[in-house]
Structure formats: C-alpha cells, structure tokens
Amino acid sequence: MPRTLPGPVAPVALTLLLGLWGITRENSMWRDEAATWQVAHRTVPEIWHLLHQVDVVHGLYYLFMHGVFTIFGDSLAALRLPSVLAMACAAALVASLGTRLAGRCAGQAAGLAFALLPAVQRYAQEGRSYALVTVCVAAACWLLVAAVDRPGTGRWAAYGAAVLVAALLNWFSLLALCAHAVTIALARPPRATVLRWAGAASAAVTGALPLILVSGQQSQQVAWIPPISRSTLIGLSLTLLVGALCAWAARRGLHPPTSTRLPLTALALPLLALPPLLLLGASLARPIYLDRYVLFTHLGLALLIGAACQTLALRLRTHMPPYRTTAVLVTLAFLGLLPSQLSLRGATGRIDDVVSTAENVAAVRRAGDAVLFIPAARRDTALVSPAAFTGTKDVALLHRPVESGTLNGRERTPDQITHALLTAGRVVVISDAGAASAATSRDRAKRRALDAHFIRCDQTSERGRTVTVYERRDNNLPMRTHEDEGANITSRGVRSVRVPPFPYG
Structure with missing residues (x-):
C-alpha cells in the first residue's frame, strides 16, 4: 500500500463527491445498465444458464452485482455505487503512483485530474464493469512499479492476480500488458525482474484464456459495433495529443525519487x-x-496531467506555493468542465432511458393491449419495470428471458407474430426514437402487420425511445385464444426502479 496516506485523501474525496452527486441521474437508466439490472436479479444457476448463451464476458460482474443486490437491495444507488467506490480507489492509486514516480505535488494533481476527467465521471455513475476494470488496472500498475523497485514473489503474484481479475471483468484489459511490456523495456531492470514479469503476465493470460475462447463463440454480442468513425479518430487523436503535450511540458520538472x-x-x-x-x-x-x-488508459492521461501541473507549479513557486497552484488549476478545470458534468448527470446524458419509457407505456396502456418491442432488445423496458405493463400481452414472445437463458427472450416466427397481432384490437409498440428499427425478419413482419391492419393513434418520443399506440382498422376481430395472446409481461424477482406517479392497476 502507499507509504504516504494523506496524499490520496483529496483525490478520493473529490471522486466520491462527484460520483455521489446526482447518482440517480434523475431516476434514469440506459440500456446497458438495464441488462445489469435484470441479470443481477436472477439466481446464480439462472445467471450461469445465461452465460452459456450470451454475455459470458460480463459473467463475473453479473455475479458480483447479484451479490450486491442480495445484500444491499436493488436501487439505482446500489446499481452504481460499486462503480463510484472503484473510481475513488483508482484515484487513490493514481495519486500514490504520481507521488512515487514524480513527487507529492504530481501525485496530488494526478489524482485530482483523474477525478475530473469526463470519461471517469461518466463511468463512475454507470452500473457496468468498466470502473472495476479501471481500478484493477490501476492496482496492477502500482504493483508493477513496486515489484520493479523492490522485487519479491508476493508483489509479482499480486500483480498477476490484479491483471487476471481485470481480464475476467473484461478481457480487453489485457491490452494493458502490452503497455507494461514497453514500460519494462524502458526501465531496463535486471533480467530476473523481466522473467518474473513475463511469468506473472503469462499466468494472468492463461487464467483468462478460457473466457477469451468462450466469448469468441459469442461474437454476435459485439456485431452491432459500427466501423471506426471520423469522430472516434478525432477524439482519440486529441486525447493522445494532450498526453504528449503534458509529457513534453513536464520533461524538465520530473525528478523521480x-x-x-x-x-x-x-x-x-x-x-x-x-x-x-x-x-x-x-x-x-x-x-x-x-x-x-x-x-x-485514462490512468496514464491523469499521471501525465499531474506531472505537467507539477512542472507549472514549480515554475510559479515564486508567486504561490505549489499546492495552491494545484488548487487553482483544479478549480479552473472543474468550472470549465461544469457543463459536461451537469449533462452527464441528467436523464439525457445517455443513449436512452428505459424507466421513462416504462412510464410512457403505463400512461397509455389498457388491460388486454398487445405490446410489441422493435427491436426485441427494447424488451428491457418491461424487464426493468414490469408493473408498467400490467394487463398487457407480449404477443411476439415465445420463451421468456430467464427460461431461455437470454437477455431479451426468444420470439415467435414472423408468421406466428403476424397471426398473433391479427387477434389484437390495440397494440402498444416500444421502439427506438427516430428509426424504423426493422433489421430482422421478425421486426419487418411486425411493421408489415401494423401498416396493413392498424392505424397509429398516439405517439410519444422521449429520451431516446418511442411509445406508439395502434388500433385496428376494423372492429371485426377474430376470437382470441390464450395461445394467441402471447405471454404476460412478468419478470420474477424484478420490480420497478421507482414508484410511478400513477397507479399500474
């Protein structure tokens, strides 16, 4: 652990303060968090069944969140608090690393800079695994420095364990080993140290290899990722440019102990x-x-910013003490980033909001209504807030998510979905805002049936999703059967995120 305890206190306090500020994000939840929410409510055997089908890469995180919900209950705060705490620990490690490698001023500035980075603030308030991965990589970096400086079997074993846990949370974190290989090469430690690093790294990769192989068989889970865009390249280029400029600015002020x-x-x-x-x-x-x-990788950016701040503080020390300079810089950064901070904590700060969509459904649905999800992944709205769908029938659903070992259930064939729709007099459709969302044959069948036999009579678009009400063009409806009506919206063990301002019936 770090020798100097007071150093990380300010970064930890700032990270916790920013993480807890608006943690419910105006009672909103976006689609990735909805996956965590509904899977964490399943039993361990049900989660294991799911991982054989999809999302094995997030398996350890789902099991962890299942434990969190079991012990502390389910709420938006419980969903996101582990990420807040993880980022606070990462800030402490960044501050300790900066202190060890460049001095206390650099460490303090690095930890505070880490807390203020927009990406860190974003994922500190998300119920996903990325904050936990970050703190594991931060621990691995700290242990790497400690093991290079004072080699020992225990340090290398801890380093390998930290890398392995990060990989089990998301195996893309193994890319950090490539960075550490360059670090080792630049440090030019004794040959024994290089071999021990290689052994620890190899053990971590070997431990994560089964997960890598199994997740490779579930590659359809990332098939939606778009090709590299110009905005992605610009954003990454700017980040690397800032890091390079900070390294250049700090080159004369770095005097490692x-x-x-x-x-x-x-x-x-x-x-x-x-x-x-x-x-x-x-x-x-x-x-x-x-x-x-x-x-x-923002761990590295924060360290470089901290080093640049120390250099600036040293050049201005004739005017004010270094720590006062750091405080001024942090205050200016906070104020400059305030619009971004406010946006991240609002309900519109993410792609969509499953909770507000459920409220819109509850406002328009009637007993006996059919419901459709286009695409099927939008069923997460009902899985997170099933009470909003009381009395409705999911006419496309064949097997529910839990029993099918999937995130969104298995749907009927296109012909079966069309036939089931023809038994309905009124349909509530949940879809993405501003898009037809009919990429599959099932979704195209849903759209064709709606266009041919129904009239759109109401529509609400809010926070990334649309709720549309359709009614049949004629009143001569065929007799309904229990089989045709589809599945009742239920989700054992999952309740609504919050109590709505209107009765669900």
Whole structure:
C-alpha cells in the first residue's frame, strides 16, 4: 500500500463527491445498465444458464452485482455505487503512483485530474464493469512499479492476480500488458525482474484464456459495433495529443525519487497510447473499438496531467506555493468542465432511458393491449419495470428471458407474430426514437402487420425511445385464444426502479 496516506485523501474525496452527486441521474437508466439490472436479479444457476448463451464476458460482474443486490437491495444507488467506490480507489492509486514516480505535488494533481476527467465521471455513475476494470488496472500498475523497485514473489503474484481479475471483468484489459511490456523495456531492470514479469503476465493470460475462447463463440454480442468513425479518430487523436503535450511540458520538472527505477512517462505514455491504438488496429479487420473498453488508459492521461501541473507549479513557486497552484488549476478545470458534468448527470446524458419509457407505456396502456418491442432488445423496458405493463400481452414472445437463458427472450416466427397481432384490437409498440428499427425478419413482419391492419393513434418520443399506440382498422376481430395472446409481461424477482406517479392497476 502507499507509504504516504494523506496524499490520496483529496483525490478520493473529490471522486466520491462527484460520483455521489446526482447518482440517480434523475431516476434514469440506459440500456446497458438495464441488462445489469435484470441479470443481477436472477439466481446464480439462472445467471450461469445465461452465460452459456450470451454475455459470458460480463459473467463475473453479473455475479458480483447479484451479490450486491442480495445484500444491499436493488436501487439505482446500489446499481452504481460499486462503480463510484472503484473510481475513488483508482484515484487513490493514481495519486500514490504520481507521488512515487514524480513527487507529492504530481501525485496530488494526478489524482485530482483523474477525478475530473469526463470519461471517469461518466463511468463512475454507470452500473457496468468498466470502473472495476479501471481500478484493477490501476492496482496492477502500482504493483508493477513496486515489484520493479523492490522485487519479491508476493508483489509479482499480486500483480498477476490484479491483471487476471481485470481480464475476467473484461478481457480487453489485457491490452494493458502490452503497455507494461514497453514500460519494462524502458526501465531496463535486471533480467530476473523481466522473467518474473513475463511469468506473472503469462499466468494472468492463461487464467483468462478460457473466457477469451468462450466469448469468441459469442461474437454476435459485439456485431452491432459500427466501423471506426471520423469522430472516434478525432477524439482519440486529441486525447493522445494532450498526453504528449503534458509529457513534453513536464520533461524538465520530473525528478523521480531515487527509490524508483521508473520515470513517470515510461509508465504513463505507453498505458495511454498503446491499448487504444492496438484496439483501433484490430478494428480495421472487424469493428471492435469502443472507448469504454479501454477506459483504463485514462490512468496514464491523469499521471501525465499531474506531472505537467507539477512542472507549472514549480515554475510559479515564486508567486504561490505549489499546492495552491494545484488548487487553482483544479478549480479552473472543474468550472470549465461544469457543463459536461451537469449533462452527464441528467436523464439525457445517455443513449436512452428505459424507466421513462416504462412510464410512457403505463400512461397509455389498457388491460388486454398487445405490446410489441422493435427491436426485441427494447424488451428491457418491461424487464426493468414490469408493473408498467400490467394487463398487457407480449404477443411476439415465445420463451421468456430467464427460461431461455437470454437477455431479451426468444420470439415467435414472423408468421406466428403476424397471426398473433391479427387477434389484437390495440397494440402498444416500444421502439427506438427516430428509426424504423426493422433489421430482422421478425421486426419487418411486425411493421408489415401494423401498416396493413392498424392505424397509429398516439405517439410519444422521449429520451431516446418511442411509445406508439395502434388500433385496428376494423372492429371485426377474430376470437382470441390464450395461445394467441402471447405471454404476460412478468419478470420474477424484478420490480420497478421507482414508484410511478400513477397507479399500474
């Protein structure tokens, strides 16, 4: 653990404060968090059944969140608090690393900079695994420096364990090993140290290999990732440019303590640059790049910003003490980033909101209504807030998510869906806002049946999703049967996120 305890206190406090500020995000939940919410409510055997079909890459995180919900109950705060705490621990480790590699001022500034980074603030308030991956990589970086400076079997074993846990949470974190290989090469430690690092890294990769192989068989889970866009390239280029400028600005102010073999830039620059560039290169063959997959690279960016702040503070020390300079810089950064911070904590700060969609359904649905989800993945609205769908029939659903071991259930054939729709007099459709969302044969059959036999009579678009009410063109409805009506909207063990302002019946 870090020798100097007071150093990380301010970064930890700031990270916790920012993470807890608006943690419910105006009682909203976006689609990825909805997956965590509904899977964490399943039993362990049901989660295991799911992982044999889809999402094995998130299996450890789902099991962890299942434990969190079991112990602390389910709420938006419980969903996101583990990520807040993980980022706070990562901030402490960044501050400790900066102190060890460049001095207390650099460490303090690095930890505070980490807390203020928009990407860190975003994923500190998301019920997904990326914050936990980040703190594991931060721990691995700290242990790497400690093991290079003072080699020991225990340190290398802990390093390998930290890398392995990060990989089991998301195996793209193994890209950090490529950065660490460059760090080792730049440090030029004794040959024994290099061999011990290689052994620890190999053990971690070997431990994660079964997960990598199984997730490769579920590659359809990432088939939706789009090709690399110009905005992605610009964003990454700007991030790398900021890191390079900070490294250049800090080059004269970095005087690492004699107790460490590693200069700060030898750890931070490879960590910032290599993982995203490697993932970007892999995406040329098959789109796989998402910035959240390499969120941990912001650890390197924060260290470089901290080093640059220390250099600036040292140059201004004739006017004010270094720590006062750091405080001024942090205050200015906070104020400059305030619009982004407010946006991230609002309900519109994510792609969509399943909770507000459920409220819109509850406002228009009637007993006996059919419901359709286009695409089927929008069924997460009902899985998170089943009470909003009381009395409705999911006419496309054949097997529910839990029994089918899927996230969204298995739907009927296109012909069966069309036949079931023809027995309905009124249909409530949940779809993406601004898009037809009819990419599959089932979704196209839903659209054809709606266009041919129903009239749109009401529509609400809010926070990324649309709720549309259709009514039959004629009143001569065929007799309904229980088989035709489809499945009742139920979700054992999952309740609504919040009590709505109107009765569900």
